[in-house]
Amino acid sequence: MLQLSTASTSSDEIDIFVLIKALWVQKWVVISVIILVTIASAVYAFTAKPLYEARIYVLPPTQNDIADFNYGRTLNSDLPPFTVKDVYDVFVRNLFSESLRRSFFDEVYLPSLTENARKGSRDRLYQNFSKQLVISVGGKEGPDRYSVTVQGYNPSEAGEWVRTYVQNAGVAAKNEMIKNVVREAQVRARNLEQQINGLRESARREREDKIKVLSEALVIARAVGLNKPVIISGRTSAELSLGVDSQALYMRGSDALQAEIDGLERRESDDPFIQSLRVLQVKYLFLKNLTIDSSSVSVYRQDGAVDDPDSPIKPNKLSILIQGACFGLFLGLALALFRYFKPLLRAKILVPSSHT
Numbered sequence: 486m487l488q489l490s491t492a493s494t495s496s497d498e499i500d501i502f503v504l505i506k507a508l509w510v511q512k513w514v515v516i517s518v519i520i521l522v523t524i525a526s527a528v529y530a531f532t533a534k535p536l537y538e539a540r541i542y543v544l545p546p547t548q549n550d551i552a553d554f555n556y557g558r559t560l561n562s563d564l565p566p567f568t569v570k571d572v573y574d575v576f577v578r579n580l581f582s583e584s585l586r587r588s589f590f591d592e593v594y595l596p597s598l599t600e601n602a603r604k605g606s607r608d609r610l611y612q613n614f615s616k617q618l619v620i621s622v623g624g625k626e627g628p629d630r631y632s633v634t635v636q637g638y639n640p641s642e643a644g645e646w647v648r649t650y651v652q653n654a655g656v657a658a659k660n661e662m663i664k665n666v667v668r669e670a671q672v673r674a675r676n677l678e679q680q681i682n683g684l685r686e687s688a689r690r691e692r693e694d695k696i697k698v699l700s701e702a703l704v705i706a707r708a709v710g711l712n713k714p715v716i717i718s719g720r721t722s723a724e725l726s727l728g729v730d731s732q733a734l735y736m737r738g739s740d741a742l743q744a745e746i747d748g749l750e751r752r753e754s755d756d757p758f759i760q761s762l763r764v765l766q767v768k769y770l771f772l773k774n775l776t777i778d779s780s781s782v783s784v785y786r787q788d789g790a791v792d793d794p795d796s797p798i799k800p801n802k803l804s805i806l807i808q809g810a811c812f813g814l815f816l817g818l819a820l821a822l823f824r825y826f827k828p829l830l831r832a833k834i835l836v837p838s839s840h841t
Contacts, residue, residue: 504822511821518817519810526809535797539643540634541651542623542788543580545573550783554666557771564669567662573629576658576784580631581620585657589650590614597642618650630788636798644793651787658784663777674772681765688755696749698734703742705735714738 508515546569555566579585594614595603603610617637623630633651637643706712715736735742756762 507825514821515817519813522813523810536799537640537643537794538636538798539647541647541791542632544786544788545629546783553781579658580654640794670772670775677769684759688759699746702734706739712739
């Protein structure tokens with residue numbers, strides 16, 4: 486019994502030399518598996534469709550790029566100037582907007598697919614598109630730097646897509662900025678127009694009131710037979726006028742009162758007599774006719790030139806071959822050890838059963 490136990494224990498221990506011997510005996514199995522797996526990896530590496538990647542980096546615009554957005558806007562005006570951050574935030578919001586992505590998906594991505602591919606699930610197609618077009622932040626070193634990446638099997642198509650997407654985001658942001666600027670100017674112009682109309686209405690009523698007051702003074706002057714202004718010691722005729730509500734206004738004489746009434750009635754416009762009206766009119770005309778040339782402004786800067794990719798990112802042939810050879814080696818070793826020890830394991834299983 487002791488000998489059997491000792492023999493059983495020694496048989497359970499696998500010596501390193503036994504493993505080496507087993508592998509040596511099965512060396513052609515290992516080599517064959519390595520060759521087969523490596524050949525399969527090579528076939529995949531050299532026949533797989535290459536995947537290309539095009540990338541664009543964008544940065545905030547310069548102060549000169551947004552200068553025309555601030556045309557007529559100063560720190561002291563009712564319309565405060567835009568900062569670079571204000572403009573760039575509009576661009577970034579459009580860059581990440583779902584509406585822009587959906588529009589690009591419908592107008593660019595879907596037409597590029599074959600008719601059979603377009604028949605698939607629209608949600609699945611959009612998921613594939615979202616994997617191909619990725620927008621990411623530049624990181625801690627450049628929090629205002631964003632990258633737009635497009636992956637595709639056609640290098641020229643990938644380059645064109647990434648350029649088109651960024652340009653579309655820029656156009657959308659620029660149109661939004663211009664619309665906001667013009668809209669704000671129109672609202673301010675409408676307020677100024679109401680203010681101008683209010684001043685004109687006020688001046689018209691004041692003129693009518695003044696005519697009534699002068700007419701009453703004229704009646705009094707004619708009643709007392711006063712044609713010429715009365716000269717009072719120490720006071721001039723101008724001082725007698727005092728204002729339209731002055732009780733001594735008739736003392737200016739009927740001739741002067743009649744002349745002033747005629748002048749007020751023949752007045753075609755009260756504009757020259759309204760204080761600060763011209764300033765308001767200049768501001769109104771400026772804001773009403775405000776336009777911005779889209780070619781003179783920019784909402785982002787492109788960091789570097791973007792050429793069509795000339796080398797694929799996948800498949801990495803060398804990496805695939807190395808991984809295939811390593812996997813083939815592991816698989817070959819496992820198969821060789823299994824083939825070598827299979828008879829021993831079977832015998833070990835049968836011996837106890839036959840002993841019983």
